[in-house]
Amino acid sequence: MTHHRRRAARRRDRTRRITPRTHWLLLSVFAVTLSTALLLQGYTHHMFGITSDAVTGVRGRSDMVPARVAHGGPVIAGAATSPHTARVRPRTIALTFDDGPDPTWTPRILEVLRRNHVHATFFVVGTQVVAHPELVRRIVADGHQIGIHTFTHPDLARLAPWQRSLELRETQLAVAGAAGVTTALLRPPYSSENGALDDADWSVLKQADAAGYVTVLSTQDAEDWQRPGARRILANATPHGHGGQVLLMHDAGGDRSQTVAALAALVPRLKAQGFRFATVSDAVGMAAPVQPAGLGDHLQGLALVRALQGGDRVVRLLGWLMYAAGAISVLRAAVVLTAARRHRRLRAGGPDRSWGPRVTEPVSVIVPAYNESAGIEAAVRSLLASDHPV
Known part of the structure; x- marks a missing residue:
């Protein structure tokens, strides 16, 4: 009998030892998930962010920039091996829009382009692609061209090489996940014309070329980021002479109503002057830079988009929970104060005051x-x- 009791006690001890700590497991999973969501949301929205194109820093030396690039065309290829550039054909305008897509302004710009039967090139920011993938699909479906403008809009010249690679790779995956395509076109943030390149910028272009990208600069800046008014933007965007131009405009990064108004007037005016509008690749005669994404890139891109969207939702949920917790705390304080005052009045009635039936x-x-x-x-x-x- 004693032997059976000892065996039963050992079985109970083993049962107690292997009882799973389910609440700790769930708490750990929740903590890891929440931390990951906060890190993703913090990286995509607070690490850099889109700022004015006027913030370009001090230009450094340009000893390493080849003369044929500094004085060449705005489309630069082969920077890491044999640099060469391409110019836009005469009487041709390559409309380019940076910093989007934006749910307010990109559809309006697309409508102006559709109404005038012209195509453009959109250099998209990865965080905006994740937030509005349906707009990227619409851009591609409307026959426009996609280029990448990095993931968080940093100055690439100030980043370490591994960070540059991450910016380009993440943006490419976001585009692949959103629209099922990849692109070889890159416009670095805060870039302008060839003559503004310095040695730090050149190192960025060489690394981008090694990763398979063609860099697209601009030859004419509408300066719509300054919001000087639609008339001034129209004047800035109108070319002098009949030379071809890569025109820089923006479809995000703030109020772009002036850009939309100027674009609606610019396209008919230049068409009447004999100009044609084309995508970047068509304007310089290069091979199609936008291709269908492979299955692997598409699936990775979808996972990236879903993960970042999930992080945003978690942070928004936390915000609402904080508001709810604050409201409940205020309500609880009000109830406690009311109950305390009532309790005090009842106590003040004396020891013979009854709280109810005995x-x-x-x-x-x-x-x-x-x-x-x-x-x-x-x-x-x-x-x-x-x-x-x-």
């Missing part, structure tokens, strides 16, 4: 004894001081 039946009292050590003494003293049958 209770004569015995009662049962539960003394808190689990994580309530602070209340045990008060409960016991209250019991001892009472003359009610317990």
